[in-house]
Amino acid sequence: MATKRQLCIGLSLTATWLKGKSWCHEDSHVEKLYSSDFYLELALRAEQAKLDFVFKADALLLNTEVIEHTPGFSSPDSTILLASIARETKHIGLITTTSTTFNPPYVVARQLQSLNWISNGRAGWNMVTSIGGAENFSDAPMPSSEERYAKALEFSDVIHKLWQSYPYDALLVDRSTGQYADREKIRAIDHTGEYFSVKGPLNMPAHPSGPLPLLQAGASESGRRFAASVADAVFAATPDIASGIELREDLRRRASRHGRHPDEIRVLPGMYFFLGKTRDEARELHQEAHAHLSTANRYSAVKSILGIDIGHLPFDACITADMLPDPVEPLRSQTHANLLRRLIVNEQPSVKDLLSRPEVVGSAYWVVVGTAEDALSEITTWFEAGALDGFIALPGGSLKSMSIFFDELVPMLAEKGLFRKEYTGATLSEHLGIKKSL
Template sequence: MTGKPRHMHLFLVIGNVGQHHGAWREPDSGIELADSIDFHAEVAQRAEAAKLDAVFIADHLAMLGREAHAPAQHLEPVTVLSALSMRTESIGLVGSASTTFNEPFNVARQFASLDHLSRGRAGWNIVTSAFGEENFGSDPLPSHASRYERAGEFVEVTKALWRSWDADALAVDRDSGVYARSERVHPINFQGEHLTVSGPLNIPRPPQVHPVLVQAGTSADGMAFASRHAEVVFSAHQGLPMAKRYYDEIKNGAKRLGRDPDSIKVLFGLSPILGDTQKDAEERQRALAGLLNIDYAKQLVAFQLGGIDLTNYDLDEKLPLDVLPDPTTINRRQGRFDLYRQLIEDGETLRRLTEVEATAAGLQVAVGDVERMANEMITYFEAAAADGFILIPPSQRVDGRRLLSEVIPLLQERGYARATYQGTTLREHLGLARP
């Protein structure tokens, strides 16, 4: 294991024209090109030029809300990342795949294939999925605890499948006609409570042995899972104190399990709204808010709050806590429910909740000029509240471009971000050992 890196680790969320639900309405958003590989390749190439660790594509398995007030540009992540592997050379390629609505053999094949195609740049964001069951047999969504139990087995199986080919399994002996040494390819014969898989994988061992494992759990189950399995964790919190507390809990949880705390990187989720000055940035924030379909935003907030009815609440009204369901009954996105409940306890209005949800799905929104943005990132990094950031631009063509062309160079000048790639794989970018 290498020592703690001096620079921040940086991921950029791509896969859409921007995170803000109203940004697609801007004249130069690129929404007409959102389903083309050229649009996404342009963003990924800019991120690579800025020497970021990775680009990241989230995934949704259903549409939220009965009306499509915001574009559901969710192309399947592994498909897009495989195409991007041909358009990039060094940057990591991370995508989501559900452990609830997939089978481990398929996921192991997909990410092994991506790792081979990209020569060791693949990462898998492990999600248990909080919705979408109506598209996979219409069974009730399994309980929160059950989803994480299955996810634990799922990760065990995928790792065993990736290792089912020994490092020296390939012979490629044309004279003897032996491609692979059969004694070096092993069944895994996994039998668990949720999964039964024989193996072996029908693809040779991936370049990284197994792709980097990423996770974003903020519930108690999610944090326990992250401490045990994850190598990169996304921190979805509001403010430095909460971020610091989460960071310490994840690191201490890993240590209690016998893991090196530096073998798990915590990236704080940050959505930057940028302007030439603080006033310009605040005006941009107001302009984005003016593009938002409020009814749709209220639907999204209602979903995060357990499906309560917000129809009759005024936007500038503070929600009473007694309208919220008992936290123990929440089966979908427990971490997000806790975050929004805390905002309500802090006295935030419904309007503020819709802005938080529409801009970055509950993650921290930072508003300011380039200097202020860099300073805020340095503050979190120096306070050991983050090993880096997952950057979520409200608009790729406005905030995303300024982020990569102005904020990141400033961090590079100050020694907080890499100026060149020192390795070729995502593990090397992150300072993670091969398994």
């Protein structure tokens, strides 16, 4: 008898609930933003709810244009933060973020394997190519999306070679013979490629749980090709159910062409939620979180994503496909640009509707505004329609909204049989149902 498919659920530790003026609330705990204690409290709550993992995004730049009014991208280093959480938790997975564009693979391979040992096999890797921050590493401009993903593919190959270079079974620790390790099983990788030259071997042995699960976030054409070949899960930006179904079906087809089983790649959209005891309360939270964005801010966002200036158009004017320039590398995100271009081609939205889109006012993530019951209904609909394999919870509005997520929504999902009631595994791979070979 086949096991009933259940959701994979993770919690983002990025302080999305502090957007806009939300950080000004007395109970926002914004003063703890750079301390591990607050993030530990969230991780413990997530573990109590039996979530698969906590996830920490990261950025290698500071947006000084917004820092007067919001924390922006400022936060502790994700790997160091999760290492501090690892010692205080027992079950929950810990997915950290590192950039393949700006880091050397040997250092990243060592950091990730260290986190895996410290957490007893609960570590995961969110691989990003970054969409900004080049100025903090050299005078060279930001590489194109194609080049970043080509570099990421080689980076991933080097990482896995390094993890294999010192296999777990090379560790003997035989006190009777005095032999610590089998030197014959430890090999240099002697990698020479277009972007990296790495001799190896790694100076950390592989953990017995096997390679770390790999999460990837890009949904551009380059990102999809990359994810289908190596990713275990995709942190997806799918603002509506149709885009979720399209992305999941496309990635599963691509994975099959790479000789992988379609179930080996999981689509986990970000679910940016604003939960209240009533729908009115939830709507107020959502409105407050985005009230700081002026109309000028929104026009600027559209221009940076699509390369078109619509500031001269009336609110009721329709945006049509012939107004779009030829596709070029956007200033912000290829994923967001593709989503908005598809919307314009298919629906011809008004200026007013376009300016209210989640890709413009914040991110391209799925936004859920309502009660716990409303969220349960929407998650169930997406899951049964094949738009997702789970989701990464992005708390919005307030800590009260987060409490409703933990205390009401997750138990409802478990009661409905869509999520676990107890942990059955000890590693992140086991939580996600990933079979990894050493």
